[in-house]
Amino acid sequence: MRTDYCGELRGEDSGRTVSLCGWVSRRREHGEHLAFIDLRDHTGIVQVVVDHAHDIRSEYVLRVTGKVRMRPEGTRNPNLPTGDVEVCDCEVETLSRAEPPPFPLDERLETDENIRLKYRYVDLRRERMQRNLRVRAKVNSAIRRSMEQQGFVEIETPMLIANTPEGARDFVVPSRLKPGSFYALPQSPQLFKQLCMVGGVDRYYQIARCLRDEDLRADRQFEFTQLDAEASFVSQVDVREFITNAVASATEAVTGQRPAEFPSITWHDAMERYGTDKPDIRFGLELIELTGLFAHTEFKVFQADCVKGIRVPGGADHTRKQLDALTEKVKLWGAKGLVWLKVEEDLSLNSPITKFLSDAETENLLGAMDAEAGDLLLIVADRRATARHVLGLLRLELGRPPVAEGGLHFLWVVDFPLFEDLDEEGLPVPAHHPFTMPKEEDLALLDSEGKGLLEIRAQAYDLVLNGWELGSGSVRVHRPDIQQKVFDAWGIARPDAEQRFGFLLDAFGYGAPPHAGFAFGIDRLVAILVGEENIREVIAFPKTQTGGDPLTEAPMEIAPDHLTDLGLRLLPHKS
């Protein structure tokens, strides 16, 4: 049907007779018998010279057969890769007529996303979406190649699985053959990949669709895609190397440049210096520890579990209004308040709280924060977890560059704790799933209670890129005695564990190899590689923030008969 792609014709093709297929991108009409058509396919556009007598409109699908020739001197278009040539003496076949598009396909204009999604099939024709989808395919392909080279075997795992009450909310599918029973859709293939290890697969991987029924965000969809991997008889260092190789290969396939070795930071340092377990290290504004400095202060606000601050270079030009707005935000995020201090030209401090600080405290504060004239100092005093969290958010608010700027800064975060914190009832809040292996030297701490549990470090690690959590992994528990202790620490009673994970524990009774694994989000990796703020831009058919699809109008009600088949009856709607 066609001999060439539109965007690939060059001067060398001059003289050839070609057949092209594509959409009418733009037309320029000059009188009765001359019109220029920009014909577009996924490779780009080329100018076609036709008789204006043809009825040709925007987005008509054409097959054009004609002769490639150099454009007349002075009419070449240097802005177009195909700008030296045009196709003339054309026979034009209209393969499809088209309504005028519901929005301009022009890249210069932003269009309301709801409309783009409703007409996604039109939106996908745009250069941006074509590029994003093709980059994504390249990433998948590079990942597969890398994993295969490293001895991993691609295995598919089931989509209809047992519901596990832990973690995120499961999507659920009613069973027709067993009314009243439900399958869950997988949040990840976690348990199955561990079963593969028991099954002697040695090295498993899968580009896996995962589903979690949690509120959507710019970097979160109900459905997302992960590289999921697991390997036997390996250390966490080995796993990080496998994953680094795969991610570096994917990055290289897109950017042409293989990233340097990924640095690593401990979870503890990340929390203290960046206030988050996924630091964006493209910029400074690190958190500065001040607790010791105010250990004996008279100032009540600073008599807190933790006092930390950030220095905003040149930030003293913030207005009172802006500072009040920041204070409001900080309160919404959970802090009691925000202390701000402006550093004046003479290095004195301009702040509502200066009168509560001793001269020595002021001097020490300036020194600890490396303060210079014109800086803004922001300080939060609170519970340590709160102070870190709030300052971490504040840091992003004040300094985070746009996604496409600042380069690619991969970072391994290692030595995650087994438990991140204690909740209001004093129960430990797990940092990972309950099959995460503690560090050998911390195993004894499994017998402790309360705060002691927080000291346990896990053999768990996250991969972070520019402040986005790409993924996480861990060495898994493969010994039943340690597993039992971990369940005890979690507060999972033995019968519960039996009911929820019995099949895995049984499997481990039949010869489980030591194993470790990882999973990372391909949507997020691709979004950052193409410079998109939102993963919807790298997903062909995404959902809106309320989980709907404007194109197909999912989710929708189903027929009463269908419900009856499934043994279901609906409750009345909440009014």
Added chain:
RNA sequence: GGUCCCGUGGUGCAGUUUGGAGUGCACGCCGCCCUGUCAAGGCGGAGGUCGCGGGUUCAAAUCCCGUCGGGACCGCCA
């Protein structure tokens, strides 16, 4: 569960603060003119439930309440 922003011809915006006739800009669309344009150009034209509902008012795109849709974030995402 919560905070904030947006909703005006097909598209993107201005108009909303300070109520006074659906007012304006750009693109697109339709028709005519036009043989070297490329974001073509010129002339003319069509196209509106100002998201929806209620309230205040002599009068509401504009003020108030509610609601729907979209977006960003907090919570949530072991």
